[in-house]
Amino acid sequence: MATILFSAVGAAVGSAFGGSILGLSMTAVGRFIGASFGRALDQRLMGQGSETIETGKVERFRLSASGEGAAIAQVYGRMRIGGHVIWSTEFTERVRTKKAGGGGKGTPSGPTVKSYSYSLSLAVALCEGEISGVNRVWADGAEVPVSDLNMRVYTGSMDQLPDPQMEAIEGVGMVPAYRGTAYVVFEDLALEPFGNRVPQFSFEVTRPVQDDPEDVPHAISGVAMIPGTGEYSLATEPVYLKYGQGSSGVVNVNTPSEQPDFNTSLKQLTDEMPGCRAVSLVVSWFGDDLRCGSCTIRPKIEQNEFEAKNGMAWRVSDLTRDEALLVPRQDNRPVYGGTPSDASVVMAIRRMAEQGMEVLYYPFILMDQMAGNGRPNPWTGEADQPALPWRGRITLDVAPGRDGSSDGSGAAAAEVAAFIGTASAADFTVGDGTVSYSGPDEWSYRRFILHQAALCAAAGGVEAFCVGSEMQALTQIRSDAGFPAVDALRALAAECRALLGPDVKLSYAADWSEYFGY
Incomplete structure (x- = not known):
């Protein structure tokens, strides 16, 4: 509104002076000066009240760590268990700032939005070792792909070494190797998918019987890879079918591992049957x-x-x-x-x-x-x-x-x-x-x-x-x-x-x- 008013006032004042500048009449010059002043006034008056909006900001974090003397689980076979946080870094805060533009024609500019996200690294003890692997992971009860977590698994062997990231932060020689204890290390775990908080993790682990080298997992030396059918069941790369109109779907990735089914099966075979060295590959x-x-x-x-x-x-x-x-x-x-x-x-x-x-x-x-x-x-x-x-x-x-x-x-x-x-x-x-x-x-x-x-x-x-x-x-x-x-x-x-x-x-x-x- 001020733009229109001051444009008219400027034109009137310029007309009163008469003459021209650089070929422009004083009426046009006065209208331009008045409109510029009015536009600035409009933006100042109508933009008042636009405040910075913050999303995802956390004022105080809570992380449940294990106390001295907490029990370590004993696992046999395949089992879903929780864990104990045994180490963590400070939370890292990241801020993304986005300023919303105005709609033009005198409308006010939009607010500034600051989005906060956090990450940290932590180690979680699982159970007594030695496990053959961590097969699946749940966060707050929902299964998440292991490949999304940047997670390292330590099986609890008696010769495992300290985690390199933990040593880089705490210092060489200042981190135990946790030999005999299976644990995982999440490196730079993004917390935004979990509401900017550390979720409650649980893990499916496999631990064979340790005291019998002739038990079934160790004694089996060969298996048959069946069913021998499936157009792409043996592919080691994701295969996508073209459904038309730019859409497609993967046909051989059907587990939360987000790996081709054959690769996942082969990993489970080698994890659970370390003595297996021969495979009968069936093709029908x-x-x-x-x-x-x-x-x-x-x-x-x-x-x-x-x-x-x-x-x-x-x-x-x-x-x-x-x-x-x-x-x-x-x-x-x-x-x-x-x-x-x-x-x-x-x-x-x-x-x-x-x-x-x-x-x-x-x-x-x-x-x-x-x-x-x-x-x-x-x-x-x-x-x-x-x-x-x-x-x-x-x-x-x-x-x-x-x-x-x-x-x-x-x-x-x-x-x-x-x-x-x-x-x-x-x-x-x-x-x-x-x-x-x-x-x-x-x-x-x-x-x-x-x-x-x-x-x-x-x-x-x-x-x-x-x-x-x-x-x-x-x-x-x-x-x-x-x-x-x-x-x-x-x-x-x-x-x-x-x-x-x-x-x-x-x-x-x-x-x-x-x-x-x-």
């Missing part, structure tokens, strides 16, 4: 018929709507997502995860080899026919094969022992040959982490096994390889000259040797019932 393709002459074995996918970003598009044996078949669904959900992508399999092998694991590669067949499949049952003659049967039931069109079976004849050998296929090691080209195929257009047993062998060669670091597992009924099929499936497996092993080299062990993982003999 899918069979669709119990009649070996009609059965195909191929990789399949969980969904065909969305593809992964950043070079992680699903691809197995030159098959893309657009070309692959879906695994069956039930209640609008896939009954299995899809076949792990070739790239994720290579990642998993390399990660385990880097950690000193001996990798046994275990190709696996999952049968995916559902109820009402319309495929004749070779064992009973019924119109349908059972839902999701065992691969060990793959046999002839008419199973041995039933009337009309070709068992013991040349026709049986022909059925087995159709199942085994004709792909050879020469049909596969092995690159650095990649495999391509240029052989016959077939989804046969040989393509299934030889692709996996080529993939192991591309990854490197595989200790042993299985040319099959639990093909109980198939290996018992007889021709007029012997056991054709057994002969085919032996020939297949030689092809795998050509791909894998002389140092990789080759084997067949028989079902227990295959050992009884004839």
Whole structure:
């Protein structure tokens, strides 16, 4: 308002003087001077009352520390426990200042906002050592990702050293190592997410029995890595699916660790079973018929709507997502995860080899026919094969022992040959982490096994390889000259040797019932 008034007064005074300055009339000069004075007066009058606003400021901190003689927990197995603060720094205050601008046209300027945040470092004693690790952390009852906390874990070993940050603050030689006590150190813990206060922490720790070197965690030397399915379950990097319109979602990070699920599983394995040095890595393709002459074995996918970003598009044996078949669904959900992508399999092998694991590669067949499949049952003659049967039931069109079976004849050998296929090691080209195929257009047993062998060669670091597992009924099929499936497996092993080299062990993982003999 003062701007308008003084602008008019200035124009009147300038007009009374008359003349011009630098080509401008005294009326215009007077209006400008009056408006400037009025604007300054407006801002002074209308800006009164704007005060600095402070948010998050804490006048007094309270930190509960342990007193002398507080009990230290004894933990066995996996347990969630609290802790005792045994050391802390002073609180560090940080201030962010933001001045809100005015709306223009004479409106007052906004207030100044000062936002306060705090941080500190502290050490929390957990329990008697030696623990294998801290798996999860809760703050005020809500689980928080361990990776967000800048937390160092001391297991309570008898040779652990003092924390370097504690020594940097307190002085070298002035900090105990707390040997025999498991504890964690939070470095520069930001308190703003917790309302600018130190939250109540609790921890899930794992502590194996200490006095028995032959207990289960120490005695187990090898495990099987299952389920063998999941398009990106073996990936060691986060994989994001593109959902369209700029949105995406990660598919293989499903724990508060915020790490890929495979990495989290492998860490838990090494933490909880320190004696484990061998892993059987299971990777599944899918069979669709119990009649070996009609059965195909191929990789399949969980969904065909969305593809992964950043070079992680699903691809197995030159098959893309657009070309692959879906695994069956039930209640609008896939009954299995899809076949792990070739790239994720290579990642998993390399990660385990880097950690000193001996990798046994275990190709696996999952049968995916559902109820009402319309495929004749070779064992009973019924119109349908059972839902999701065992691969060990793959046999002839008419199973041995039933009337009309070709068992013991040349026709049986022909059925087995159709199942085994004709792909050879020469049909596969092995690159650095990649495999391509240029052989016959077939989804046969040989393509299934030889692709996996080529993939192991591309990854490197595989200790042993299985040319099959639990093909109980198939290996018992007889021709007029012997056991054709057994002969085919032996020939297949030689092809795998050509791909894998002389140092990789080759084997067949028989079902227990295959050992009884004839």
